[in-house]
Amino acid sequence: MAAFLQTNIRLNSIKIVPGRYSALTDHQFRAPYRIRCAAASPGKKRYNIALLPGDGIGPEVISVAKNVLQKAGSLEGLEFDFQEMPVGGAALDLVGVPMPEETFTAAKQSDAILLGAIGGYKWDKNEKHLRPEMALFYLRRDLKVFANLRPATVLPQLVDASTLKKEVAEGVDMMIVRELTGGIYFGEPRGIKINENGEEVGISTEIYAAHEIDRIARVAFETARKRRGKLCSVDKANVLDASILWRKRVTALASEYPDVELSHMYVDNAAMQLIRDPKQFDTIVTNNIFGDILSDEASMITGSIGMLPSASLGESGPGLFEPIHGSAPDIAGQDKANPLATILSAAMLLKYGLGEEKAAKRIEDAVVDALNKGFRTGDIYSPGNKLVGCKEMGEEVLKSVESKVPATV
16 A cells, blocks of 8 residues: 555645545546547557556556556556546545546546456445445546446356356347436435434435437347347336336337347346346446346356456446446455456447457457467366466466457458
8 A cells, every 4th residue: 555655646746625535525527538538659559547546456456457457458558547437435545535636637638447346344334425435436427437238248167157057148249228317316305314213214216217228229239230230228117117218219219220120128027137048238328227127146156256247338428337246345456356347347448439450359369369278367276277366367367468469450
């Protein structure tokens, strides 16, 4: 931690603005979407990357992913300027808020953001606005990254790590497109109030405007078009008014995508079908809370939540890229974490955030190569393979990045 303070931030320069992040109030900014490629060495492109390690195993996996990202970039003529900033519990301990103004500014002004993990038992009793997890809400909302892409693919090397039967898990390859900045997590009214009987009442509101549904649906249709042409929209239209509107808008947009086969499914049935027959799904689009739950369920089909990356994208500004696993404080600092989800998030950063598909493919191929060689962290280990820690897994991926020449994209 001392080295982190000395090399990455100046405590005196972090501004705490009273009320700035004390509640989910609107914070407006507009930045035209562009890749801000700075001057670099001859023949190279340079990008500014904000690194937000966060808590628990976050610093460990970010350190590994940074090295892989840097190596893959250098081999493809890219240079990166990294700015590492505190967020979540780490920021709370440093300056008393989960999202310092300086951290948000660095994130907003970057070309892309790579985040580790946020939260931990240490801060579980904090008031809501002082919980580490609120930093994620602020980032997602204020960066306007409304589309969350979460792939769930069962790699042939890890099919035996799945808790499902091999014949069920083998060949699973889906993308969950989750709406990220609306719905019950952000809807108003919200809070804990006292009713006319003097009893406490908790209120959370599921609310979606037509434009919010349309924009996430378009992302999903475009995503499905680039995959296998099948889109399943998941809702609860038999009960929820917000879902009735959701289904209506998604259905109306389908006429613009005649090459995509659209189906609808209630969320409870979708949760069951993910376990019964996950190969029936190609692309799934759903709201914020359903996507939160279903994507975590889908992650376990692959064998470990430690394998899955995610990308959060908006209409403008930088994207946010992070593994979907949590901070895992019980194994933090023990070199037991699986860094592959964060490494693959770095690949998504290159592909979706910067448009650098060759460098992204180099990382994806390197991960597969390391797995082919039998290297496994504890969460994906099976007899006959070599058990390694976070750092060694990163070193093996680095070796594969250097040795593998990706196919032309």
